[in-house]
Amino acid sequence: MNLNTFSNYISRGNYDVLISHGNAALSPDVTFDTLVIKGILQTTCCRGRRIIIDGGMLNASGGIATALLSGHGCVTAGKSIEATAITFIGELSTAYTLKANHCVQVNGVLSAKSLTTKHATIVGHIDIGQSAQIHNLEVMPMHTAMFERFGMNKYLKANSIEQIVADNVTLSNTICRTIDADAISLSHHTQVRKAIYSKELKFDRTSNVTVIEHRRSEDTDDGIQRKVA
Known part of the structure; x- marks a missing residue:
């Protein structure tokens, strides 16, 4: 019907x-x-x-x-x-978990307590209160003058993700307590308290990592077991 x-x-x-x-x-x-x-x-x-x-x-x-x-x-x-x-384009929000078996692509605002998926690309603003468990995560800024003009302040704030467990992570203008990943790339004033990586860690001069831990190659296979299947 x-x-x-x-x-x-x-x-x-x-x-x-x-x-x-x-x-x-x-x-x-x-x-x-x-x-x-x-x-x-x-x-x-x-x-x-x-x-x-x-x-x-x-x-x-x-x-x-x-x-x-x-x-x-x-x-x-x-x-x-x-x-x-x-x-999705716009605002996507849940008070609990956002889980997608395959992928999440959001242009706008994504807010959740936790995020679980294989691939996530966020263009705009993201706020994850607890953890993100992902194979590949990319967070990019959305550039437009209308945010200031129309008082859309949520797009202007720094992204916030408490903890990330992933294979590959690319972050821009993000505050994060802990990242555990194979490869990590940080830019545009990203601040990370602790980064654990096995292959690559790079960040520009505007970004900062307080504690850096390089996971040994023999530990990598065990580390993968903690990540999203």
Whole structure:
């Protein structure tokens, strides 16, 4: 069943394609293959194969589970966000874990208690309160004059990730307590309290690492076991 609705409440049902306009609430008993959000959608939890934000907003007081989360807009979750892949432009936030089996690509703001995925590329701002466990992590700044002009201060603050366990890490303008990785590259005022590496550590003159530990090659195989499978 397909539904293209402007209703303020979407009742229980099994939908193939569900398109929501305007300001609506989603029944927790709704299941879907594809959900397209063009307005503001409130729900306790949201589960389906594909969630596409088309300039809208998804606000879940519980968790979000999907194979693919994509589009542009705003997504917030009171509990965990779980997906196979995330490709998103805008603001993505969860009070708990963000987990993607394959990849996370965000242009905008990403905020979570913890992050687990194979590959993550963040262009903009990231705030991870506890740990990030990733094969490859790249954090890059988003350059535009409109942030100061329109008071978008969250984009101007330094990124914050408490702890990173990874294979390859590239950070820009980030504050981090601990990084444990094979290769680490730091730039644009990145500050790290402790960096543990096995292959390469490099940082520009604006960045700083307080404690550097070079993991011996014979320890590398054991170290890999701590990283994301």
